Ligand code: HEM
């Protein structure tokens with residue numbers, strides 16, 4: 001059974017990102033908005049516990065964030 | 073639509089503007105939420121699908137490829153094609169235009185960058201509150217709720233202080249244009265454009281366009297560290313923004329945050345005055361301020377709906393909807409949906425977890441790409457206001473009935489008397 005603490009990997013679709021920075025606010029270790037092009041990208045290994053990943057996916061207004069793979 | 077014709081008969085009317093003089097007709101929305109599927113609501117010569125439950129508002133908002141913002145209009149009525157083109161702003165676009173335009177301004181409004189305006193917001197708030205206290209109270213809308221947001225946005229745009237009064241005046245005329253009474257003639261401010269081609273059918277829009285054009289020329293020669301200079305830079309590169317997009321963006325930025333934030337602050341005052349025990353909870357534990365601000369936004373729902381247009385035949389909530397149909401997301405209803413908000417008709421300052429910054433209420437829209445650009449700015453303004461009131465142990469007491477806007481779109485309060493009482 002997959003639990004909420006299991007690590008998953010997240011990614012940003014740069015076409016869809018509208019640059020609101022909600023991801024960066026919620027998970028500053030994982031996402032960063034580029035100030036010039038105003039597009040978010042993953043700055044870490046992209047790993048987050050599943051329940052936190054679900055929250056950013058849910059809150060991203062551009063529907064630009066997805067869980068690309070489960071780890072462990 | 074045939075299968076749902078039974079519902080047509082029973083659909084309670086929620087668009088009659090005069091209903092809103094008494095407040096949001098919540099009993100009617102509660103009825104609508106209980107109708108299975110979507111309710112067809114007659115409007116003018118046609119009608120729209122009323123989306124009133126939280127789950128479906130969210131779905132429509134987050135499925136822009138099926139529910140377009142660029143077709144027809146995002147208000148209840150359609151605009152003629154030439155008027156829509158002339159008036160089209162960020163709000164009335166779909167990707168990829170929306171993404172391109174939104175990114176031009178998004179950077180200034182991220183949670184991180186909005187925090188840089190905190191001291192400005194606080195200074196303006198303190199000045200307004202002190203003046204309100206010195207006068208022993210008065211019209212809360214005129215003295216606090218209206219000036220706070222407009223002064224903040226003019227600061228961000230870089231409008232010189234000496235012009236602020238003029239832009240406030242224009243903004244007030246635009247507010248009139250959202251209702252059905254205009255107090256200025258069509259040729260006011262030297263306007264020669266047909267009114268239907270101007271946002272809010274208002275000659276004040278012409279004046280605002282002219283002002284934006286003047287600023288554009290100035291900032292082109294002498295760029296500053298402000299939002300207009302940033303836009304002008306993008307406009308000089310036609311790929312990024314056209315001249316028409318620039319002027320509609322300038323107009324939107326001046327206007328979008330004003331009536332909305334003033335409405336939130338007005339209903340916030342009403343709710344706190346009507347629920348002194350809830351405000352006392354905040355005074356006793358200021359860590360609740362963030363949650364209280366979210367509850368005020370949910371409670372107020374300043375923008376009561378937005379419309380989308382269906383791009384291809386599909387189904388929503390088990391109801392068949394056809395290409396070209398209008399779909400209206402009633403945020404005012406979703407924000408009272410008992411399926412999501414326990415005891416939804418109770419004003420509860422502790423409803424939202426502290427520190428959960430992007431809550432489940434739909435005051436800023438249903439969470440799709442058009443999610444309010446100014447959401448974190450508006451939150452900052454409401455939060456700082458509550459902080460400064462709490463610091464002074466200020467309690468509000470209502471001294472007159474609110475005069476409400478005759479509008480099914482903005483939950484506006486035109487005036488309401490308040491006085492200050494210091495907590496025991
Ligand atoms: C309490 C105050 C406010 C409320 C309740 C509010 C509400 C809304 C709503 C409901 C939408 C449409 C969302 C959708 O269709 O999904 C919106 C869009 C927008 N708001 Fe706000 N707003 C507020 C303050 C502001 C402020 C301060 C600004 C400052 C510039 C602003 C600028 C905008 C803009 C530019 C859009 C269009 C975004 C887009 O289409 O991409 N708003 N707002």
Ligand code: SF4
Pocket residue numbers: 012016017018019020021022023024031033039040059060061062063064065
């Ligand atoms: S929350 Fe989504 S749309 Fe916003 S910056 Fe992050 S990835 Fe982009």
